[in-house]
Amino acid sequence: MNKQGHSALAFLAGSVTSVAALTASPMSTSLEVIGFAGVVCAASIVGGLAPDLDHKTSTASQKIQLSPRKRKLMRALSGIFLFIGFVLILLGYSIQAGAIWIGAGIIAGSLARLRTIILLASGALMLIGYAVYDWHWMALFTGAALLIMPFVKHRWIIHSPEFAIVLSLGLFVLGSQYPGLVMASCLGFIVGWWSHLFGDIFGNDGIRSLFVPKFKIALRLFDNGGAAERMISKLCQLFSILIWVLYGLVL
Ligand SMILES: [Zn+2]
Incomplete structure (x- = not known):
């Protein structure tokens, strides 16, 4: 599934979860309801796109890297700058000038690999925390x-699924320590994440178990981004709207 399908499915999952939670423990003002549902649905869309951060060209990854053309340009510039830097130093022209060119080469190289660097830096920050x-x-x-x-x-x-289970348990435990909007965000992220796995099951690649790699589910029902996926996205959007209209009517 592509971005469109995943976000529509995640929005539907977020809507169902919000309405279920609101029915189980009703909120007194409509402002509270809108705040809670808004946070759950927003978090579910983030959670529904996040798993594809492991894909270099997914929508989630595009958010944290340059466009393919700029990445190519940066890689080329990086090579040229490094070359000039080393030539300047090796020919004994000037170590300072060489170092500046090498520095520029490293910066251009880093810009070409922005996604890797952002992922590594945020990971390191979390571990330090x-x-x-x-x-x-x-x-x-x-x-x-x-x-x-x-x-x-x-x-x-x-x-x-194993990763999803640990992630869900962790977020749920974390959320239950801080009820309110933190819990709403955790809940939304969890259902969004599972909706992503659910969406990927229908495609050709499917998902597989980490510890039992033979255990793989791929229903091969439709192609990524094909007409069937577009129709399912539209249906998910329609159902989400219906859910909220019904909820509004009953309230
Ligand atoms: Zn995926």
């Missing part, structure tokens, strides 16, 4: 996940 500031163990888990993200195969660890 856990080690130094006693953050929740979810910080350790998320940090480790972000650190491996640039290096793992698409639809492997990050797309496995």
Whole structure:
């Protein structure tokens, strides 16, 4: 499934979850209802797109990297700058000038690999938070996940049900310590994440278990981004709207 299908499915999952939670423990003012549902649905869309951070060209990844053309340009510039820098130093022209060119080459190279660097840096921050500031163990888990993200195969660890189970448990425990909007965000992210795995099951690649790789579900019902997916997206949007209209009428 592509971005359109995943976000529509996640929005539907977020809407169902919000209405279920609101029915189980009703809120007194409509402002509270809108705040709660808004946070759950927004978090579910983020959660519904996040698993594809393990894919270099997914929508989630595009948010944290330059366009393919600019990446290519930066890689080329990086090579040229490094070359000039080393030539200047090796020919004994000027070490300072050489160092500046090499520095520029490293910066251009980093810009070409912005996604890797952002993922590694946020992962490292999470681990530091856990080690130094006693953050929740979810910080350790998320940090480790972000650190491996640039290096793992698409639809492997990050797309496995085992990862989803640990992530859900952790977020749920974290959320229950801070009821209100933190819990709403955790809940939304969890259902969005599962809706993503659910959506990927229908495609050709499917998802597989981390520990029992033979256990793989791929229903091969439609192609990524094809007409069937577009129709399912539209249906999910329609159902989400229906759910909220019905909820509004009953209230
Ligand atoms: Zn996916």
